[in-house]
Amino acid sequence: MQEQYTLRIDCPDEKGLVHKITGVLYHNDLSVIRNDEFVDRENAHFFMRTEFAGNTDENKIISGLIGILPNNANVLLNKVRKKNIVILATKEHHCLGDLLIRHHFGELSANILAIVSNHKTLMSLTEKFEIPFHYLPHENKSREEHEAEVLTQINAYNPEFLVLAKYMRVLTPQFAAQYSNKIINIHHSFLPAFIGASPYRQAYERGVKIIGATAHFVNENLDEGPIIAQNVIPIDHTEDAANMARLGKDVEKIVLAKALKLVFEDRVFVKDNKTVIF
Amino acid sequence: MQEQYTLRIDCPDEKGLVHKITGVLYHNDLSVIRNDEFVDRENAHFFMRTEFAGNTDENKIISGLIGILPNNANVLLNKVRKKNIVILATKEHHCLGDLLIRHHFGELSANILAIVSNHKTLMSLTEKFEIPFHYLPHENKSREEHEAEVLTQINAYNPEFLVLAKYMRVLTPQFAAQYSNKIINIHHSFLPAFIGASPYRQAYERGVKIIGATAHFVNENLDEGPIIAQNVIPIDHTEDAANMARLGKDVEKIVLAKALKLVFEDRVFVKDNKTVIF
C-alpha cells in the first residue's frame, strides 16, 4: 500500500517553477494524483499544491525541492491524515451538532479531541458522541483570566487547529497570535458587511435582500481575517431578524463544514490577508 | 376592454383592513387579479397591493377607501401603463445597452424619454435606438453648476423616475431630495459591503469569495437608500479586480433591470429605509 501525500509550495514567482518542481517528483518516481498551481501576478507570487502517492523518503523530496526553489519558499509536505482539533462553542447547537455528526461518521477529515465552552448548554449533546466537554464559565473573571483558563485547557490537547463553532466570546489578539492561521471562525454575515455583534439585526435594519455567512481565519482584528468560504441565501421583507437568524443557521453550518474540509485537507494557502484555495 | 389598475395602500395596522379594503373592491364589482398584503409586526404597519380589472370611477374607489382606512393611510391607484423615465449614464455601456434593448422590444414597463451623460461615450449606442442623448460634461464646472444643468435638462422631460445606469457622479442631497424615492441606482457591490468608490478593488483586497450588485433608491446618503434587489456570483482567487469588474457587469445589468420592473409595476413600497415588494 502506497502512502498518499500533499505537497504545498508558495514562493516568489520565477520562470520554470512548475517544470522544476514536477521534475523532483518525476525523478523520485512518484505518481501525481492532482496538481494545481496559481500565480498571483499582481504580487508575482507562485502557489502550487500536489497530491501524490508513493513510497518515498520525505527528507529526500524536501531537500530536492529546496535545491531548486528560491530561498524564501514555503514548503509543506504532509502525509494525508486527519488533523487534531479542539472546538469552542457557546450555546447555539447547529454548527457543533453538524460537526459532531460528520465526525461520528468519519467525514470531517479531523479528530475532535474536545469541546470547550463557556456555557453548559451543549454538554449533553457532546457527551452523546463521547467527546470530552470542558465547561469553563466566564462569569466573574476578567477576559484575560478566562482566556488563560481556556488556553490551558486547549493546549493540554496539543491541537493543530481550533474551530470556533459559534463561540460568542471575542478573542484577544494575544490568543489569536498563539494559533496564527490555525483558528477558523464562522461569522453569521456576508463579510465585510455587518462586522461585529448582531449581524442579522443589522441586516434586518438595513433591509438587505440577501443574507450570508463567512468562514475565515481569525487574526488580531475581529472579523477581518482571511476569508475561506462564503455563501448566501435570498430573503425578503417577510423575514424579521429572528427568522433571518434561523434561516442563516443552515448557511452557517454548511459554510463552516466546507471551510474546515478545505483547511484540513491542506488546500488553503494564506498569503497576506487572503486565501488561495485548490 | 376593461382597464387594469394597481392599488397600493399602506397604513398603521388595525383589525379588519383586508376585509374592509376588499369590500370596497367587491362592492364596486371589480375583478381582483392578484392581491398581496403584509403586516410589519415590529412596526405595526400594514401594506397591501391589489391588481384588478374593471370599468370604474377611480374617484369613487378612492373615496370608498378613504372612508374605511385610518386617516394617515397612503393610497395609490394607478392605471397599468408604462412609466416615463430619464436615464443617466457615464461611460460603461452594459446597463444602458441592456435597458435600450429591453425598451426597444417593449419589455421595460417604461418609456425612455432621454439619456443624459457627462461623457460622449454612449452617444452613438443611444442614437442607434433613436433616443435623445444629452451630453453635459462636468469639466470646469462646480458640482452644483453641473447638477443644475443636468436637472434642468431632466426636468424638461418631466419624468416620473430617474435611473442611474452606472452614472459615476455623486448626487448632492439637494438633487436627491427633488426626486425622493424616484431615483434608482445600481451599485456594483453587495451593499452594505464596499460602500463608495472602487468596490471591486475593495472586494479584491478583502479577498471575498462572492461578489454582487445592489439596486436601490437614492437618498441623501451615498449608497444608503432603500434596497430593491441584490444578487451575487461566486468568485475565487484566480479573479483579479479587473476580472471581478467584468464578471460583475452581468450581475449589475440583470439586478438593475429586475429592480426597475418591480418599481415601474408599482410593486415596491418604501417605508423608512426599507422596501416591501410584492
Added chain:
Amino acid sequence: MQEQYTLRIDCPDEKGLVHKITGVLYHNDLSVIRNDEFVDRENAHFFMRTEFAGNTDENKIISGLIGILPNNANVLLNKVRKKNIVILATKEHHCLGDLLIRHHFGELSANILAIVSNHKTLMSLTEKFEIPFHYLPHENKSREEHEAEVLTQINAYNPEFLVLAKYMRVLTPQFAAQYSNKIINIHHSFLPAFIGASPYRQAYERGVKIIGATAHFVNENLDEGPIIAQNVIPIDHTEDAANMARLGKDVEKIVLAKALKLVFEDRVFVKDNKTVIF
C-alpha cells in the same frame, strides 16, 4: 394566552372570496397574524392561508366559512402544534442526523415517534437521541411482505406524516396510497432530471455543471409526486460521481429540512400534481 391557528382554504375561484373569508374572521374578533392568497388563473382555483390568534369556537369558524364558500371548498383549520411523524431511513446518515439534531432542540415542528429502517446502520445514532428504532430487514422477503411489516410497524404509531430520509426502497403504489400526500421524500437530483437510481452517476455521465436535490410528496409514480422544494450547487469536471454524491448530501439535508418545515406548518397546498406554498 390566546391559541394560534392556521386556516387553509382552496376552492374554485369566484369574486369576493377574500372579502367574505376575512369577514368571518373579523366578525369573530380574531387577530390575523399573516394572510396569503393566490389565484391559479389558468385553472381558476383559489388558495388562501391565514394565521390568526384568538380564543374561539372552532366549529363556529368552520360553519361560518362553509356558509360563504362554494360547496366543494377544502377547509383545514389547525391549532398550531407539532405534527407526529415516523421517519424511514436506510444506511445514509446525513438526512437522519440532521433531523435528529433539529428535533432534539425543538426545531423540527414535529415529534419524531420512531425510525424504521431496513438496515441496522443508523440504530446507534438514533438511540443516542432516545428515539425508538425498528430494524425491519428486507432480505428473504417479497416486496409486499416487507412492506406489510413496515406498514404495521408504522401504523402502530398513528403518524400524520412519513418522512423518507434516504430510504432506498421503492414504495408500491398501494403503500403510497395509504398515506396520500402525507409522505415526503428527498430525491438526490434536480427532478425531473435523473429520475430513478444512481442520479449522481447519471449526472456525472451526462457532464452537467449543476447538481441538486428535490423534496417531494410521494405518489404512485416513482419520483413524480408534487415538488415541495429544490436546491442546487455548481460543480465542474474535477468532481467524479463519488464527490458529487458527497457534495450533494449537504444540499439534500437542507432541502429536506426546509420542505418538512413548510409541510408541518401547514404551508403547502397540493393541487393536482403541484404545490402552492405560502
Added chain:
Amino acid sequence: MQEQYTLRIDCPDEKGLVHKITGVLYHNDLSVIRNDEFVDRENAHFFMRTEFAGNTDENKIISGLIGILPNNANVLLNKVRKKNIVILATKEHHCLGDLLIRHHFGELSANILAIVSNHKTLMSLTEKFEIPFHYLPHENKSREEHEAEVLTQINAYNPEFLVLAKYMRVLTPQFAAQYSNKIINIHHSFLPAFIGASPYRQAYERGVKIIGATAHFVNENLDEGPIIAQNVIPIDHTEDAANMARLGKDVEKIVLAKALKLVFEDRVFVKDNKTVIF
C-alpha cells in the same frame, strides 16, 4: 511586444507529462501566464491548457511537444485572437441583442461575420450594428432544402464557430456533423430536464421550483451534446409558463455569453460527451 498563445493538450495520462510539457516551454524561454491541468482518473486521460507569452517559432514548440507526448495526443496551439463566428437566430431578441451589444464594445472574443435567420424579426436590430443579416425563410421548403441554403450562406463566411442564439429549427445530424463541436446552442432548460419543445411549459406542468438554461455543443442528438455552462433561478407557484419564459430569458442570455467566452478563449476541451473547462 510579445505574442500571447494558448496551448491545449489532451492525451492518455502517463507519468511526467506536466514536467515534460513545461520543459518544452521553459527551454524555449517562454513566460507561462497561466497553467491548468486535470487528469480524468476514471478514464486515465490528461488535459492541460497553458497561456504563455513570447516571441517564438510555433513549429518548434509543436515539434518539441510531439517529441515528448504520446502518439495520440491532441495538441492545439493558437495565437490569442478573436474567433470568426456566424450567429443563427429566429424571433427572440434577448440573446442576439446581448451578443450584439457585447460585440459592439469588443467584449465577445469574437468577430460576428453575419446573422442568419428564418424570420425577418431581428433584421432591423442587427442592422443597427452594421452586421449583415441574411433572411432565409423556411416556408415551403423541405428541411433539407432550407438547411442547404443556410449552410451555403454560412459557409460563404468560413466561420470557426456557429452560435444558435435561440434558433428554433432542429438541425439535422448532417448539418451538425459539418461543424462538429463548433456549434454552441442555448437550451431554455436545465438539461437533461425538459428536453425538446416548450421546456418552460413542461416546467410549469411539472411544478418545479427552479428553472434554468444550458449552453451546449450541438451533436447529432437533439439537446444531448456536451454541456458547457448552466445556471438556474428559483421560481414559485405564482409564475405561470409565460412568466417563467420571461424570467428565463435573462438566465439564457448570460449563460450563452459565458459559454461563448469560454469556448472562444480556447478554454473548453470536449472529450466523449463531456467538457473539461479551465
